[in-house]
Amino acid sequence: MMSASSFQEKEFNTKSFDGNLWKRIYNLAQPEHKDLKMLLLVNLAVGIMDALFPYLEKIGLDYFAVAEYRQNELTAYILVCAAGIAMTAFMVYQVFRLAGKVEMGFSFDVREKAFAHLQILSFSYYDTTPIGWLMARVTSDIARVAEIFGWSLMDFAYGFFNMLAVTIIMLIVNWKLAMLVLVFTPLLAFLCVFFQTKMLHNYRDVRRINSRITSSFNECISGAKTTKTLGIEEHNFHDFRDETREIRHASIRAAVLSSVFMPLILLIGALTSALLLNYGGRNVLSGILKFGTLMMFTQYAIQFYEPLKAIAGLIAEMQMAQANAERILSLLDAQPTVTDTPEVIEKYGTEIDPKIENYEEMIGNIIFDHVRFHYIEGEPVLKDFNLSVQQGQTIALVGETGSGKSTIVNLLCRFYEPVSGEIRIDGHRSQDRSIGWLHSNLGYVMQSPHLFSGTVKDNVRYGRLDATDEEIVEACKLVNAHSFITKLEKGYDSEVGEGGGLLSTGQKQLISFARAIIADPRLFVLDEATSSIDTESEKLIQDAIQKVLKGRTSFIIAHRLSTIVNSDLILVVRHGEVIEQGTHRELMKQHGYYYRLYTNQFIRQRQDEVMNQSALENA
Numbered sequence: 001m002m003s004a005s006s007f008q009e010k011e012f013n014t015k016s017f018d019g020n021l022w023k024r025i026y027n028l029a030q031p032e033h034k035d036l037k038m039l040l041l042v043n044l045a046v047g048i049m050d051a052l053f054p055y056l057e058k059i060g061l062d063y064f065a066v067a068e069y070r071q072n073e074l075t076a077y078i079l080v081c082a083a084g085i086a087m088t089a090f091m092v093y094q095v096f097r098l099a100g101k102v103e104m105g106f107s108f109d110v111r112e113k114a115f116a117h118l119q120i121l122s123f124s125y126y127d128t129t130p131i132g133w134l135m136a137r138v139t140s141d142i143a144r145v146a147e148i149f150g151w152s153l154m155d156f157a158y159g160f161f162n163m164l165a166v167t168i169i170m171l172i173v174n175w176k177l178a179m180l181v182l183v184f185t186p187l188l189a190f191l192c193v194f195f196q197t198k199m200l201h202n203y204r205d206v207r208r209i210n211s212r213i214t215s216s217f218n219e220c221i222s223g224a225k226t227t228k229t230l231g232i233e234e235h236n237f238h239d240f241r242d243e244t245r246e247i248r249h250a251s252i253r254a255a256v257l258s259s260v261f262m263p264l265i266l267l268i269g270a271l272t273s274a275l276l277l278n279y280g281g282r283n284v285l286s287g288i289l290k291f292g293t294l295m296m297f298t299q300y301a302i303q304f305y306e307p308l309k310a311i312a313g314l315i316a317e318m319q320m321a322q323a324n325a326e327r328i329l330s331l332l333d334a335q336p337t338v339t340d341t342p343e344v345i346e347k348y349g350t351e352i353d354p355k356i357e358n359y360e361e362m363i364g365n366i367i368f369d370h371v372r373f374h375y376i377e378g379e380p381v382l383k384d385f386n387l388s389v390q391q392g393q394t395i396a397l398v399g400e401t402g403s404g405k406s407t408i409v410n411l412l413c414r415f416y417e418p419v420s421g422e423i424r425i426d427g428h429r430s431q432d433r434s435i436g437w438l439h440s441n442l443g444y445v446m447q448s449p450h451l452f453s454g455t456v457k458d459n460v461r462y463g464r465l466d467a468t469d470e471e472i473v474e475a476c477k478l479v480n481a482h483s484f485i486t487k488l489e490k491g492y493d494s495e496v497g498e499g500g501g502l503l504s505t506g507q508k509q510l511i512s513f514a515r516a517i518i519a520d521p522r523l524f525v526l527d528e529a530t531s532s533i534d535t536e537s538e539k540l541i542q543d544a545i546q547k548v549l550k551g552r553t554s555f556i557i558a559h560r561l562s563t564i565v566n567s568d569l570i571l572v573v574r575h576g577e578v579i580e581q582g583t584h585r586e587l588m589k590q591h592g593y594y595y596r597l598y599t600n601q602f603i604r605q606r607q608d609e610v611m612n613q614s615a616l617e618n619a
């Protein structure tokens with residue numbers, strides 16, 4: 001769909017088995033290794049026990065059903081059988097318990113790693129990776145691989161040991177009959193591998209389409225309001241229907257395959273037993289072969305496909321799941337594009353484990369020195385950007401949409417790194433201090449502020465986790481958010497909804513304002529939202545801005561120019577270059593771009609005010 005269009009997922013190799021890949025996946029689940037080994041061991045035992053039961057029956061038939069026997073021999077036999085059954089039951093219980101535990105444990109280990117990793121990835125990763133893709137990695141891919149580690153591996157171990165034990169028993173008891181059963185093994189194995197692979201291919205198609213459907217849903221739900229405003233419901237529905245039609249075909253194919261597979265296998269089993277009965281039956285009649293032995297062999301013949309199926313199943317599944325495994329690893333392998341050098345980490349620690357005692361105090365002098373930048377190779381956004389800012393100054397950036405304003409501040413905040421040139425803070429290259437240091441001194445109100453699910457209070461506290469309730473109220477008062485918050489049903493304890501959806505844009509902005517300011521940052525960045533808000537909120541925000549700017553180096557990206565008339569320096573940005581700069585007065589005198597922009601806005605604003613006024617008077 002739309003968001004995925006620019007995202008080209010690399011094709012994953014599903015043909016050849018990649019041992020290294022699985023080893024890496026295996027190593028991700030270190031804490032599960034003990035249980036996994038235990039699981040294999042218990043399966044070894046169950047596989048052998050299951051192979052032994054037909055043999056026990058043979059003894060029962062051959063010895064106790066026909067021959068003279070002593071009572072205590074029968075008692076011993078019954079006890080052995082009962083003990084075997086009880087033991088197997090207990091072990092099967094262990095198998096399920098362990099397989100479930102390994103599956104869950106694996107999911108947990110890998111999700112934990114993925115979560116931690118997602119925290120350290122840079123802006124650019126999220127620019128280019130659709131949310132739906134990431135969601136699928138951390139949910140279905142991990143679940144799928146975890147399933148293999150728990151259940152498929154268990155099936156495999158069971159099948160392998162069971163087949164081994166059955167083969168050995170058959171060869172020992174009667175090698176000629178054994179040959180009759182074993183002669184069909186290659187055919188069975190071939191059928192198992194062939195069908196399992198085909199079925200899993202289909203299954204994978206189903207999953208792939210399913211994940212597309214999930215992402216369609218994702219877009220459909222998150223963009224529901226936009227869809228309605230655009231009136232493209234019909235169009236979206238068509239897309240969706242095509243997807244679901246495809247999934248239907250794939251599902252039917254899978255069902256047809258499995259309905260052919262099982263009868264084929266059973267047919268071979270029946271054929272083998274027929275041969276056995278024919279050949280062995282005559283031997284029984286002539287007294288060369290005991291009846292119980294023949295029964296044992298027919299039983300083995302009918303069951304022999306089961307372990308083969310389990311083994312073929314694992315091979316096919318691992319081949320398919322290799323793509324899932326690769327995608328998990330590609331997420332975990334993704335490197336943040338903006339990182340600290342080892343020397344910087346040595347001194348300042350990481351973002352997760354910072355050495356705050358080594359943090360210098362930020363003064364707030366900032367220099368952009370011949371900064372060049374692009375998001376996409378060959379499409380430069382900043383060609384040669386230079387700027388010198390003194391501590392405490394307020395810099396305003398104005399310019400048309402797409403001119404590069406947000407880009408400039410994002411570079412300053414090190415969400416991206418310049419392609420060439422450098423940014424210096426207090427005389428030091430930005431890269432020579434840590435990202436953690438920079439961000440601990442930064443308050444940033446984003447163009448589209450995001451609030452987290454939780455209460456108003458929680459959200460403000462994200463700005464400084466140890467802030468007291470009083471400090472939160474103080475920050476909210478400073479940014480003029482206090483009065484509207486207290487009018488909410490539960491005041492500071494009101495839920496804001498996912499992404500702040502229960503609040504208006506202006507309210508969200510005021511809260512993110514409070515959140516940015518509560519840590520008392522030296523560097524303050526405000527990327528003003530273009531969306532229009534009511535004049536009341538606008539006044540509140542503007543007043544808040546004036547209060548907040550005092551004593552900090554600030555960058556204000558303003559769409560409403562009235563916000564920035566008092567700035568120390570106004571930069572008019574066009575196509576990534578500064579075309580005019582100066583104070584409001586100086587720029588007005590120049591009668592250039594800024595002058596036209598301002599007078600137009602001013603006239604429009606005045607018009608609106610007059611209109612509102614007369615509307616009120618007429619009412």
Ligand SMILES: Nc1ncnc2c1ncn2[C@@H]1O[C@H](COP(=O)(O)OP(=O)(O)OP(=O)(O)O)[C@@H](O)[C@H]1O
Nearest residue numbers: 127375376381400401402403404405406407408447
């Ligand atoms: N993540 C990104 N990936 C690729 N290109 C981007 C990205 N973000 C911005 N751009 C491009 O870089 C240019 C500058 O964008 P930027 O967001 O800095 O503009 P802006 O001045 O902040 O615009 P607005 O006033 O609409 O916020 C635009 O051409 C935009 O298309």
Ligand SMILES: [Mg+2]
Nearest residue numbers: 405406447527
């Ligand atoms: Mg912007």
